[in-house]
Amino acid sequence: MTQPPHDEPTASTPEELREQVEQTRAELGETVEALAAKTDVKARARQKGAEVKEQAADRAQEVKEQAAERAQVVKEQAAERAQVVKEQAAAKAEQFKAKAADIAHQAQDRLPDPVTDKAAQGARLAQDNRKVLWAIAGTTVVLWAILRRSKR
Structure with missing residues (x-):
């Protein structure tokens, strides 16, 4: 066995010696477990x-x-950005609408009264018969598609 370190006092009684032995056994057990x-x-x-695994999960x-x-x-x-684009589109639409109204007024001012009256009458007729106009337009598109396919 090895001698106790010089800085530790030796046991003076058998009981102290037993305590030191128990402490040394406990320390030795811990050392053996660590090894x-x-x-x-x-x-x-x-x-x-x-x-x-824990680090990867974290x-x-x-x-x-x-x-x-x-x-x-994002x-x-x-x-x-969508809001900005929407606002810009609305502003552009208002500009185009104002420009179209201006052009319409200019055109209306230059047209003779009978033509203006007939155009207004046609617009009222179109508004009153929208369903008929849509049916005619749909039929025209279908006929055009059929004729186009038959030429191929």
């Missing part, structure tokens, strides 16, 4: 695998949260 754990490659591999959760945050930001930006 055995270090030499147990399977257990260390399982422990390392569990650590890596990282996956972080990435998932970051992706969700980024998706929310969604908000898309909504903002």
Whole structure:
């Protein structure tokens, strides 16, 4: 056996000696357990695998949260941009509508009254008979498609 370190006092009574022996046994047991754990490659591999798995799960959760945050930001930006485009389109539509009304007024001013009256009468007739006009238009499209296919 090895001698006790010089800085530790030796036991003066048998009871102290027993306590020192028990303490030394406990320390030796812990040391043997630590050495055995270090030499147990399977257990260390399982422990390392569990650590890596836990790290991967943590990282996956972080990435998932970051992706969700980024998706929310992109969604908000898309909504903002869509609103801007919608407003710009509405402004352009108003410009075109105003321009069309201006052209219509200019054309109406230049047309003789009988032509203007007939155009107004035709517009009223078209409004009153929308279903008939749609039926005629649909029939025309169908006939055109049939004639076009038969030429091939």
